Amino acid sequence: MSEATEVKKVGQTPVSNSEAVKVANTSGTTPVDTSKSTDKKKKKKKKRTNISKIENYFPDGVYPEGEWMNYDQDFNLARTTDEEKRYLTRDLENQDHWNEVRKAAEIHRRVRKNVEGKIHPGMRLTEIADLIENTTRKYTDAEDLTKMDDPTSRGIGFPTGLSINDIAAHFTPNKGDKTILRYEDVMKVDFGVQVNGNIIDSAWTVSFDPQYDNLLTAVREATNTGIKEAGIDVRLTDIGEAIQEVMESYEVEINGDTYGVKPCRNLCGHNIGPWRIHGGKSVPIVKNGDITKMEEGEHFAIETFGSTGSGYVTTEGECSHYAVQDYDYDAPSLPSANKLLETINKSFGTLPFCRRYLDKIGEDEHEYALNYLVKQGYVQDYPPLVDIPGSYTAQYEHTILLHPNKKEIVSRGDDY
Template sequence: MTAEEKELQPEATAPEDHDDDDELEQEDEVVPQGQAKKKKKKKKPKKKSPTVKQSDPPRVGLTKLFPSGVYPEGEVVEYKDDNASRITSEEKRYNERMLQEDPNETYQNIRRAAEVHRQVRQYARKNIKPGMTMTSIVEMIEDSVRALVEEDGLNSGIAFPTGLSRNSCAAHYTPNAGDKNVLQANDVLKVDIGVHVKGKICDSAFTMNFEPTYDDLLKAVEDATNVGIRESGIDARLGEIGAAIQETMESYEVVVGGKTYPVKAMDNITGHSIEPYSIHGQKPIPMVATDDQTKMEEGEYFAVETFGSTGRGHLDEGGECSHYAWQQAPRAPLRLTSAQSLLKTINKNFGTLPFCRRYLDRLGESNYLLALNHLVSQGIVQDYPPLNDIKGSMTAQFEHTILLRPTCKEVVSRGEDY
């Protein structure tokens, strides 16, 4: 090419930048004669991944909301000063990273169960209203738990019957079939929900009231639970935690109809450690001062729960039983064929997890009371009747599940509501 020909060639220019959504045509290119002009392909807008949101009522399973298998962390709380060195320990931090990264380990399973709990309870707290039957309330809660945890036999599901204990009844009430009880505007309602994933249980409870008479009772119990969480940690002594809970709880009073009632901590019910497929582990957390010098240990997790009462602060069994749990294999062959059959159903569907009569109904069992009572009388199944303070008193409950990690404690069930 001669110098004159070079001067006649068009200068090369950089192409103009356009957004992906622009549909501007490319300017004509200079091409050799006889060749077809190439058309520039238009860029298609990038498709955004659809965002899955929870439905109302909640029915979208957690694995669809968190496809990575990583679930929200609970509230992280530093250990008290006597355990401060754990935060800077390279070994402890390494051990914790290993646990965090393994989706089959305790952390993600508990967090998945806790996130189910948070979403279900927040829906329940908005929708539970006076005038509803106990049965409609419990079905609203348990249908949501089953959907969100994506119930799968003993791999994931409800960890224990949903407690809906009212007023002087503090625990272990859930409606049986045919229950006609209706929530009243002046009731104090305890809602205790359990969720498990691969046997790792999230146990958390709250109390609702619908008029202000017992606001201070609820505040006393919630504060006591938070103090119990604050005092918990690696090497913390159980009896000392109980003393702190009692001191906080019993600093409150409730005025009802011009009469003042001291709030009393329950002396014969406790929080507890949690073990795989076992809601009540071997370490109880008392709500009153005791001489128990047993220590909490790294890697354990606990249900820190407190009950307060305007009554005597002591619970007795009474009322129609709904809660049961398998205890052990029979020492001798069962004489009732119906009991043998029912025991197989219990072992297959619940294992060591507590169950209630409604759950047996749901599985298609019928006319099973004789067989169930026989299993109880033989010590194979344990019954848990409702627990009540004196008539006319009011009780409240708050509870969180905490995990004692190597470098901190995690309140896995903590949410914006409590």
């Protein structure tokens, strides 16, 4: 944490602007009132941001493709032959879907670019969350959900994760949180963008102290390995095995102690469905024996977490993340809970949300009703996921699309 302090010379008495003018004019010259010009200098010009809805930058409605990568597995080498080209027709039929995913990806990249260089020690986590989320809202033209015909049609994909040190995931500041980012912290930044339910899920890790560099490198390279190994008909356990091998090959020295980098074995990547951040398949980051295969046309988030701790996370701390569950029973009997559930369904649908988002749409007295909905099974809570105290965790993540002949790392950017 940095602390701004004002340093004064010993014995020096502060002098006001008006007094300074008087002193300067003791030579007999005509007094000049400089207070107005001084005031003008003090007034900083409000910096205009060149951020507006993404359609203004792409008037033709066509959004940039991500990074293309060949399928390198032996059983996928035939996917560029004439026999497989017939499947490309089906891929063309999905162009509208792919274009909406690319639109969300372009917004994600632009938000990251806007954030780049602005996150620094001394910032409150609420400032960082507001910076990311308000920029996302501008690009998606979803600044006020209460004024949108369909608030779930575009906007934020899920709450901005700002998980520090031993907290690996699922932490975003609630209202009143005063946590400040410090120089010695390792912070995971995980946020999502959605266009018509097509979600981009991508994350990176912020640190300022170079002693953590090997930790970040281990996790970034493990994620890139997972992306390289992913493909049609690839078994999920094989991806996890490759990720584990790369990550565990790294060590990191922190404050004179050496740690092996461990995969957080009970965290994983996942496929993504329409308006569903977790589509049902999990991509492990260790070998786990799951012989389920990836399939053509699927949409995956490849994410890895590395830790200097136990490599196993548990739920701990105040909850901020929530999502509506599938339910086919009657509405809540508690009136305030019923009203809140209606608001959540209209504003977020099946997308995850956080308590700050409820505050923003006017539900600032929601705590009792929200807890009731959780207890009754209408809403699922997702508390922070934490490794052992004193440990450090890092995360990197990209969204990929499995086309018939190649895979597209749709969220890839110049930054990671």
